[in-house]
Amino acid sequence: MKNWKRILLLAIPSIASFASMTVTGMINLIMVGNLGALAIAIVGVSNVIMYNAWAMFSGIGHTVNYLVAQNYGSNTMKKGLDRTFLALIFGFIAGIVTIIVGFFGAEGILRLMGSPENMVKEGSPYLQIRFYAMLFSILTFTLFSFFRGIGDTKTPMYASILGNAVMVFFTYTLTYGNLGFPELGLKGAGIALFLGELSAFSLITYAFFKNLKDRFFIRFKPVFDLLESKLIFFESFKLGTQEFSKSMAMLVFTAFVTRLGTNALAANEISLSVMSLGFMPAAAFGSTATILVGQEIGRNQPHMAKKLGIETAKIGAMFILLLGTVEFFFAESISKIYTDEPAVFKLSASLIMISAFLQLFDAIANFFAGGLRGIGDTTFLLRASLIHAWGLFVPLSYIMVFVFDFGSYGAWIALYSYLTVFGITMMTRYFIRDFSKVGLKSANKKTA
Template sequence: MKNWKKILLLAIPSIASFASMTVTGMINLIMVGNLGAMAIAIVGVTNVIMYNAWAMFSGIGHTVNYLVAQNYGSNDMKKGLERTFIALGFGLLAGIFTILVGFFGAEGILRLMGSPDRMVVEGITYLQIRFYAMLFSILTFTLYSFFRGIGDTRTPMYASLIGNGIMIFFTYSLTYGNFGFPELGLKGAGIALFLGELAAFILIVYAFIMRLKETFGIRIKAVIGSMLDYAESKLIFIESFKLGTLEFSQSLAMLVFTAFVTRLGTNALASNEIALSVMSLGFMPAFAFGSTATILVGQELGKNKPDIAKKLGIETAVIGTLFLLVLGTVEFFFAEPIAKIYTNEPEVFLLTASLIMISAFLQLFDGFLNFFSGALRGIGDTTFLLRASLILAWGVFVPLSYLMVFVMDFGSYGAWIALYIYLTIFGITIMTRFFLKDFTKVSLKKAIKKPA
């Protein structure tokens, strides 16, 4: 029970943080939904595009998360802070890149997704604003990962809750012109998201600077020079590339999946996006327990306690599974009422309800994927995770989705069956790797220094 309490104290704030992002996304989609199915479709397609943009650079944060956890466990936080500053440098470059892509490539990206002309015209500005906000998303996630690495999941939770609260307020205000604000429609929803991301970034930067001074007694100038350390920079770059490519391979496969569904029509796409929004109630807690596994496994490995590290990884997965089981039961039996929250169009909410019921319990396998991936990240087993992701996303998920949707003509149902076949195989693969891995032979991740 002692370990369960320890796990929950770390996981609950992360669940609140990730869930707040999910609920915020749901509320925003519900608000925007009053603008019609076209607005829902634009937001849905944009969400997938932006998840791909975020995933491409998410490896920076994931790398900080597990390396800092190991450094914290081994009582070498000077190294952990140096690595965090190097990662922030990479994050800044990545954010600038996303701004340029948004400014010059928004229209082309929407057309590449197969969006009809009307969707492209109405969606360009919204997509551009979302790309601009990505700069803050990347840097904020990197700092969240630092705090989680040292076992502080509450600070990211507070920043996330406040940022998402600001986002909801301005979505309501700017989309429909409430509280004396101008009525900007979909553009207003984009600006609201930008303001929320900016607020969260400012809060987490302030907390980070205070933590440097108060807890570690280190000033920024003392570690800023570490950004020129070639060996450490190379380590951060390689690990970030592997974990970013892992996430990107999955998200890009989801982008192709969405492109397939887009070709089934606006109602099918709207149903797909609403169902994904609802199912993200399960995805985000799975991410939270996965992050908790990374923290605990990484810290115990840093303390040179591999047996305890593996035990905590298993117990984290057990608690996460119980959580998803309860959530899936609620989603299964209340699928249609949940779908009606988003839209009153019968063709949309009936299809959405069916998709929710298909995935309600199958999301347990997505949980296995996240729980045990998190544990494997904690020991730095990133190469295996990357290989498994690439093989299964592009060797199983994408071909199977095409087969189900276009060859066998199963429509949206076929697409979701393919999605969960993929997640089931992926989850079992990662879980098997975890149990077969000998943790006693794992060492802390170190940069390879060139001989003087």
């Protein structure tokens, strides 16, 4: 019970943090949904595009998370802070790249997705703003990862809640011109998201520098170390490519669904929005596994590290099963919150019911991948993601949608077949890995 309490104290604030982001995304989609199916489709496609942009650079934050957890456990936080400073530099460069891509390439990216011309025309300004906001998203996630690495999941929660509250407020006011604000439509929803990301970044940055002074008594004096820079770069590349391989596969999946028509795409995006509720506990417990495993590896307690990862997965699975039960029995009622178009909400409800319990395997993948990150098993995570996403998911999606002509149902059967196999792979790797042979990740050693 002591371990469960420790796990929940870390996981619950993370669930709240992810919940605020997920619920905000749902509220925004519901508010934007009043603009029609085209607006829902634009937001949905933009979400997938931006998730790919974020995933490409998310490895920076994931690397900080597990390295700082190990440094915290081994009482070498000066090194952990130096690594965080280096990661922020990489994050800033990545953010500038996304701004440039958004400025010049938003329209072309929507066309590449196979979007019809009206979607390209209406969606380009919105997508551009989303790219601009990505700078703050990357840096915020890196700082969130630092706090989680030292076992502080409450500070990221507060920053998330603030940022998402700002986002909801300005989506309500700027999209429809409420409370005396100008009516900007979909562009207003994009500006609201930008302001929300900026608010979260401002709070977490303040907390970070205050933390340095009050908790670690370290002044801002970043140290550039070539070996550490290489470690951060290559670990970030592996973990970022791992996420990017999965998100790119989802991009291709969405492109397949896009060709089924606007209603199919709208139903797909509503269903993904609802199923993202499962991402909350999955991501929260996955992050918790990284923290606990990393810290125990830092303390040279490999047996406890492995045990805590398994205990974290058990508790997380309970959350997912409870959530899946609610989604299964109230699928149509939930879908009707988003839209009153029968063709859309009926299809969406069916897709939600298909995935309500199968999402457990996606969660299992998150739980055990989090534990594997904690020990720095990054090369395996990269290889497994590439093989499963591109060797299984994409080909199976194509076959189910275009060869067998199963439409949206075929696409979602392919999605959850992939997630099931991937989840089993992550769990198997975790159980067979010998933690007694795992040591602290060092810049002087070849990364694994």
